Each structure stands twice: as structure tokens, then as C-alpha cells.
Amino acid sequence: MTHDVVIIGGGPNGLLLSCELALAGIRPLVLERLSERAGMPKANGLVGRVVQALDQRGLYERLSGRGGPPAAAPGFQFGALPLELHRLEDNPMFMLPIPQRRLEELLEERALELGAEIRRGHELTGLSQTADEVTAEVTGPDGGYELTARFLVGADGGRSTVRKRLGVGFPGITDRSFTSRQGQVSIDPPVAVPGTGELDVPGLGRLRTATFTRTEHGMFAYGMFQPGLYRVSAIEWSSSPLEDSTSMPLDELRDAVRRVLGADVPMRVPDDADPGLRRSTSTNSRQAERYRQGRVFLIGDAAHVHSGIGGPGLNLGMQDVLNLGWKLAAEINGWAPEGLLDTYESERRPVGERVIMHTRAQMALTSPGAGITALRALFGELLTDPGAIRRVAELMAGADVRYGDGHAHPMTGRWMPDLPLNTESGATRVAELLRRARPLLLTRTSGAAKAWSGRIEEVTTPDAPAEAVLIRPDGYVAWAGEDTDGLEEALHTWFGAPV
Ligand SMILES: Cc1cc2nc3c(=O)[nH]c(=O)nc-3n(C[C@H](O)[C@H](O)[C@H](O)COP(=O)(O)OP(=O)(O)OC[C@H]3O[C@@H](n4cnc5c(N)ncnc54)[C@H](O)[C@@H]3O)c2cc1C
Incomplete structure (x- = not known):
């Protein structure tokens, strides 16, 4: 067979x-x-456009345990510099922790x-x-x-x-200029601040969760996944004489954190979770x-x-x-x-x-050094400008992707926004119409793709953002037009001869 x-x-x-x-x-x-x-x-977790893409398959609810549609994230980081995404009107960054x-x-x-x-x-x-x-x-x-x-x-x-x-x-390239250590550990109060998931480190104060703390020795990051259970990582700007390991002792992580932060974070092996302690000496x-x-x-x-x-x-x-x-x-x-x-x-x-x-x-x-610290200061200033925040957020989210070139309509080749739609069968949104991974044609006037009806879902709605919008199963616009001239050619190009 x-x-x-x-x-x-x-x-x-x-x-x-x-x-x-x-x-x-x-x-x-x-x-x-x-x-x-x-x-x-x-x-x-998942970061970027993929969260909305999985929502199109009805997987967002299953993976997040919450109802859709997904909500945009209020903040993130680029190179351990804050990105104030909440300042953007049409924030492209979505996240799904899992x-x-x-x-x-x-x-x-x-x-x-x-x-x-x-x-x-x-x-x-x-x-x-x-x-x-x-x-x-x-x-x-x-x-x-x-x-x-x-x-x-x-x-x-x-x-x-x-x-x-x-x-x-x-x-x-294979970069061997730093050593990364990480693991899943238990951290107890008072260093673990009850109710917030934050760490309050003696000598340093509160460190922000799910962000990188850069020092002249490296970077520290942590996040809490259930009360008391943390993912901790320490990256040092030096190569290690040791090999990669997936069974590193906890002391090695603790010592690396101390060298990066210049302070102790008390941690222990969790009672009922795999500590997953690992050392990586290169990044490809x-x-x-x-x-x-x-x-x-x-x-x-x-x-x-x-x-x-x-x-x-x-x-x-x-x-x-x-x-x-x-x-x-x-x-x-x-x-x-x-x-x-x-x-x-x-x-x-x-x-x-x-x-x-x-x-x-x-x-x-x-990375370390006064030159990089200066570059960070400059980038930090640029990233207070909403235009720059948007540009970087779109890059990180993969929201700046446009397939093909020379398109006549601004929507063609781009991601189809998850618009609310009123249809004959009731109120819906674009993501719900893509659940079955079939091509979708939104039209303001019905019947444009009758010959392809076995292969393409056609939905007529006054809320279509153009006279006809042909959407691929992966959520990108194959073709859009203010009239249907060119639609038949686009149907042939993307979805073959009529059924
Ligand atoms: C520590 C760590 C943290 C990460 N954090 C994030 C994060 O927060 N967000 C994010 O988006 N990404 C993250 N990533 C990256 C993410 O884990 C990978 O991009 C993802 O696992 C890639 O999935 P994959 O299915 O392509 O490959 P893999 O997950 O590598 O799966 C490949 C599978 O193929 C199997 N396999 C290999 N060879 C064979 C063979 N010859 N025959 C049969 N089966 C085979 C393997 O056993 C494995 O199950 C992280 C990665 C690491 C290591």
C-alpha cells in the first residue's frame, strides 16, 4: 500500500x-x-500570528482553555527592551501560554x-x-x-x-560565545511573592516576570507556570569548557543565576515536576x-x-x-x-x-559591553515611538508577511483580518468560517464562484471589506477586488479548474 x-x-x-x-x-x-x-x-507558549491562525481551526479554545477570539497582548520585549504594545491601535501581537x-x-x-x-x-x-x-x-x-x-x-x-x-x-552560524542554563524549579516565599508570580530577590528587589533582566554578565529570565513552580534561565556571556547537558545539577543553575544577577535566588528541585535542567553551550x-x-x-x-x-x-x-x-x-x-x-x-x-x-x-x-549599552539606550528611545513599536511588533508577530508582489488590491497577499460578519445564517467572524480549512470567498453579491462550489465556501455578506475577497485556507488573501473582474482568473490560479 x-x-x-x-x-x-x-x-x-x-x-x-x-x-x-x-x-x-x-x-x-x-x-x-x-x-x-x-x-x-x-x-x-505561542507568540504572534499563529495564535490567530489556530483560532481559525477552532484550536484556540482547546489550547488556551478560554473562548475566542484571542485578545492582543498589552506588552512584550524586543532584545530585552520593553515594547509597549498597548499603545498601538491595531496591536498585531497575540500570545498563548502553553x-x-x-x-x-x-x-x-x-x-x-x-x-x-x-x-x-x-x-x-x-x-x-x-x-x-x-x-x-x-x-x-x-x-x-x-x-x-x-x-x-x-x-x-x-x-x-x-x-x-x-x-x-x-x-x-553556530554561536559559542555564551552559555545558557535553564530549569524548572520551586521557589518559596518570601522570594516568591504570593499571588503575583513575581520574584523579590534580596539585594535587588522585585524582578519583572516573563521579561529578561540584562546585566554586564548576562541575562536572567523567569516565569511562573503554577504557584511556586518557575522556569528560570541564566545566560552568561562566556563560552563554557563543558558540553551541552540535559542532566545538569541544580547547583550549576543556582551558581549561574548568582553570577548573572550578583544575588542569590533560593531554589529547589520541584516535588512533582521534571526539573528539566539543561545547559546549552551554543546556539545555531x-x-x-x-x-x-x-x-x-x-x-x-x-x-x-x-x-x-x-x-x-x-x-x-x-x-x-x-x-x-x-x-x-x-x-x-x-x-x-x-x-x-x-x-x-x-x-x-x-x-x-x-x-x-x-x-x-x-x-x-x-550582549555585554558599553557599546551595546549605548545601542540599547538609542533603541530604547526609538521604541517609544508608536511607529517603531508597530514595525518591530509586526516583524516579531510575522504580521508584516505579504505573499507575492505587484498586487492590484491592498489586501491581496496579506493576512485576512478577523472581521465580524453578518450573514444569512447569522452573525459570525472570518476565523469561524475557516474552521474546515477550505478556501473561502466573501462577496457582497452572491454566486461569483458557483462553478467552484464543491471546493470553495462562498459567503455573501454586506460586511465583506471589498466586493470579493478570496481567502486561502491558511488565512491569507489570495485575491481581492472592488468588482469581480479578475476573480475567475484568481480562482483558476489558486484553486484549479472548476469542479
Ligand atoms: C528550551 C526551549 C524553549 C523553547 N521555547 C519556545 C517558546 O517559548 N516558543 C516557541 O515558539 N518556541 C520555543 N522553542 C522552539 C520550539 O520548541 C521548536 O520550534 C519546536 O519544538 C519545533 O517543532 P518541530 O515539530 O519542528 O520539531 P521537534 O519539536 O523537534 O519535533 C521533532 C520530532 O521528530 C522526532 N524525530 C526526530 N528524528 C526522527 C526520525 N528519524 N524518525 C522519526 N521521528 C523523528 C523527534 O523525536 C521529535 O518528536 C523552544 C525550544 C527549546 C529547546
């Missing part, structure tokens, strides 16, 4: 892709080498509900392809086997076996030379890695997934227009380049 799509890696990006494909009626197979999900803490482990559990639950197959304890070891299919060599609990698929997607993380087996280069900032080779695609960390400053990883990776998912489904379902699949790389690789740019810039802004 030849599978339609095999996804290598059951991390957040592989799991989300399996949901997207399953929504389009495909039964993807996910191969995950770990037989059980790793306990090591990774992401603390531990990565929980995110993966909920995405897996959703993928299984939708009919995806997930095999744990199955590792891809080899890969080859012809013009028609991909063959994967797999080692599972009962030994080795081969399977074939029409397409294979590498969602297997920064050290991606898929990328290596394809021979796709991963150029960039790299991007795959290609995101597609023949019938194989790379998504998420397999396609790009960068500093975690500002939490951009999942915003970037999960939007790779949402971009690729509907296009791959269109190909498999037989209606993808010529060249559609290639737009995955042409659209997403430049977005990855910008994330690498801003994370490198932020790391530079947080």
Missing part, C-alpha cells in the same frame, strides 16, 4: 500537519521515533479525532525517491521495514534525518537551502533553527505547516494548479530569513 503522505516527526509541527491533511480528507501517517513523549520542558508538552498532547488528540495514524517508536533511517513515490526505511519496535508514499514531510526537528538524507545544506542559526526536494518537504525546525529569543519558533514552524497543508492536500485531491506546491518554499523561506534576522539582532542587542 502506498500512503498519500508520511510525516516524519510527531512534534508540534508534524502533528499539526496531520490535522490539516486529515481535515482535507487525507489519512496521513505520522512516524515518531520516541515511544513516549519526552518530559524535557521546551516551549512555554507548555509544549501540553500543546503536543492536545494536537495529537485532535489528529487522532480526525483520523490520522500515529506510530510511536518508529524511526526513519533511510530515504529514496523516484518521480512517482518516496520510499522510507523505518526501524520500529518489531524491526526494520520499508514503506512507500506519494509525499514525505520531514518534521523531524533541527537535526533532521530527512534533511540530511536528502543532502540539503543547512548553512548559517541556520536555514535549509531548500524546503522541497522532489516529493519531500521540510517544515518547522527541520527547515530552520535560530535563537529562541522572543519565542518565534512555533509561530514560524506552525505557519509553515498551515501554508503547506492545504497545498499538499490539493495536490493529493487532484485539483492543485500547476506550481502551487512550489509556492510553499517561495512564500515561507523568506519568512524564515526574517526570523533569523530579528533573532540575531536581538541577541546582539542583549
Whole structure:
């Protein structure tokens, strides 16, 4: 049996892709080498446009435990400088705090509900392809086997076996000029301020939560996830003679915090949580030379890695997934227009380049030295200007993305705002109309896309922001116009020949 799509890696990006494909009626197979999900803490949450994108799939409520639509965040940081987002009228920054482990559990639950197959304890070891299919060599609990698929997607993380087996280069830099230590620890009162989640450190006073404190020795950051349980990290501006470790002793974290802050933060191993103590001695900032080779695609960390400053990883990776998912489904379902699949790389690789740019810039802004302190003072002044706050917030949120160029209408290529809409079936909003990951046409006059009605949802509403707005399943505007001239051509270009 030849599978339609095999996804290598059951991390957040592989799991989300399996949901997207399953929504389009495909039964993807996910191969995950770990037989059980790793306990090591990774992401603390989602930052940026991806929060609204997940709301379009009805996942915001499931992941946040709150009703939608998501609300914009009042503040954030760029390079450990404050961003007063509450001063922006149309604030583009959304956040959803959730531990990565929980995110993966909920995405897996959703993928299984939708009919995806997930095999744990199955590792891809080899890969080859012809013009028609991909063959994967797999080692599972009962030994080795081969399977074939029409397409294979590498969602297997920064050290991606898929990328290596394809021979796709991963150029960039490895920065060894600092050492980062982090862990999940218990901190007791009075240092842990009851009710606020803040730390009141003897000799320093209160430190702001979920922000970086930069000193001449490094940076300190912390956040509370449940009363008394904190994620603490200390970054020092010096290389370490030690190796990376995922089993560092707690004393090492405590000592690093003391060196960075010049003060003690009393902490202990939590009673009932994995402390996840880890030391990293380098940060990679790299991007795959290609995101597609023949019938194989790379998504998420397999396609790009960068500093975690500002939490951009999942915003970037999960939007790779949402971009690729509907296009791959269109190909498999037989209606993808010529060249559609290639737009995955042409659209997403430049977005990855910008994330690498801003994370490198932020790391530079947080490094030590009088010159950087002066640069920070200047940046700090610039970031009191709402125009500059907006520019940086849009960059970090991925809200400045515009696919394609030379568009006649200002909405084309951009994110579709989540407008409230009055329709014949009642009041709704754009995100609710995209739950099924189908193309959406908003028109003021009905019937414009009748010939595509099996493939496209057409909703007539006086609240459409133009006469016709054609929206892709990933939430970006494929085409918009003040009349319907050009709509038919756009329907052909993006959604193939009529049904
Ligand atoms: C400490 C830390 C904190 C972070 N904080 C944030 C944050 O707050 N916000 C944010 O957005 N991002 C954060 N990130 C980044 C985020 O965790 C990654 O971007 C994200 O995990 C990438 O997801 P992925 O699915 O692409 O890859 P991974 O999560 O790496 O998943 C890849 C999966 O593939 C499996 N696999 C690998 N090789 C094979 C194989 N050969 N066969 C089968 N399976 C295989 C692995 O076991 C793994 O489960 C953080 C990362 C770290 C390390």
C-alpha cells in the first residue's frame, strides 16, 4: 500500500500537519521515533500570528482553555527592551501560554479525532525517491521495514534525518560565545511573592516576570507556570569548557543565576515536576537551502533553527505547516494548479530569513559591553515611538508577511483580518468560517464562484471589506477586488479548474 503522505516527526509541527491533511480528507501517517513523549520542558507558549491562525481551526479554545477570539497582548520585549504594545491601535501581537508538552498532547488528540495514524517508536533511517513515490526505511519496535508514499514531510526537528538524507545544506552560524542554563524549579516565599508570580530577590528587589533582566554578565529570565513552580534561565556571556547537558545539577543553575544577577535566588528541585535542567553551550542559526526536494518537504525546525529569543519558533514552524497543508492536500485531491506546491518554499523561506534576522539582532542587542549599552539606550528611545513599536511588533508577530508582489488590491497577499460578519445564517467572524480549512470567498453579491462550489465556501455578506475577497485556507488573501473582474482568473490560479 502506498500512503498519500508520511510525516516524519510527531512534534508540534508534524502533528499539526496531520490535522490539516486529515481535515482535507487525507489519512496521513505520522512516524515518531520516541515511544513516549519526552518530559524535557521546551516551549512555554505561542507568540504572534499563529495564535490567530489556530483560532481559525477552532484550536484556540482547546489550547488556551478560554473562548475566542484571542485578545492582543498589552506588552512584550524586543532584545530585552520593553515594547509597549498597548499603545498601538491595531496591536498585531497575540500570545498563548502553553507548555509544549501540553500543546503536543492536545494536537495529537485532535489528529487522532480526525483520523490520522500515529506510530510511536518508529524511526526513519533511510530515504529514496523516484518521480512517482518516496520510499522510507523505518526501524520500529518489531524491526526494520520499508514503506512507500506519494509525499514525505520531514518534521523531524533541527537535526533532521530527512534533511540530511536528502543532502540539503543547512548553512548559517553556530554561536559559542555564551552559555545558557535553564530549569524548572520551586521557589518559596518570601522570594516568591504570593499571588503575583513575581520574584523579590534580596539585594535587588522585585524582578519583572516573563521579561529578561540584562546585566554586564548576562541575562536572567523567569516565569511562573503554577504557584511556586518557575522556569528560570541564566545566560552568561562566556563560552563554557563543558558540553551541552540535559542532566545538569541544580547547583550549576543556582551558581549561574548568582553570577548573572550578583544575588542569590533560593531554589529547589520541584516535588512533582521534571526539573528539566539543561545547559546549552551554543546556539545555531541556520536555514535549509531548500524546503522541497522532489516529493519531500521540510517544515518547522527541520527547515530552520535560530535563537529562541522572543519565542518565534512555533509561530514560524506552525505557519509553515498551515501554508503547506492545504497545498499538499490539493495536490493529493487532484485539483492543485500547476506550481502551487512550489509556492510553499517561495512564500515561507523568506519568512524564515526574517526570523533569523530579528533573532540575531536581538541577541546582539542583549550582549555585554558599553557599546551595546549605548545601542540599547538609542533603541530604547526609538521604541517609544508608536511607529517603531508597530514595525518591530509586526516583524516579531510575522504580521508584516505579504505573499507575492505587484498586487492590484491592498489586501491581496496579506493576512485576512478577523472581521465580524453578518450573514444569512447569522452573525459570525472570518476565523469561524475557516474552521474546515477550505478556501473561502466573501462577496457582497452572491454566486461569483458557483462553478467552484464543491471546493470553495462562498459567503455573501454586506460586511465583506471589498466586493470579493478570496481567502486561502491558511488565512491569507489570495485575491481581492472592488468588482469581480479578475476573480475567475484568481480562482483558476489558486484553486484549479472548476469542479
Ligand atoms: C528550551 C526551549 C524553549 C523553547 N521555547 C519556545 C517558546 O517559548 N516558543 C516557541 O515558539 N518556541 C520555543 N522553542 C522552539 C520550539 O520548541 C521548536 O520550534 C519546536 O519544538 C519545533 O517543532 P518541530 O515539530 O519542528 O520539531 P521537534 O519539536 O523537534 O519535533 C521533532 C520530532 O521528530 C522526532 N524525530 C526526530 N528524528 C526522527 C526520525 N528519524 N524518525 C522519526 N521521528 C523523528 C523527534 O523525536 C521529535 O518528536 C523552544 C525550544 C527549546 C529547546
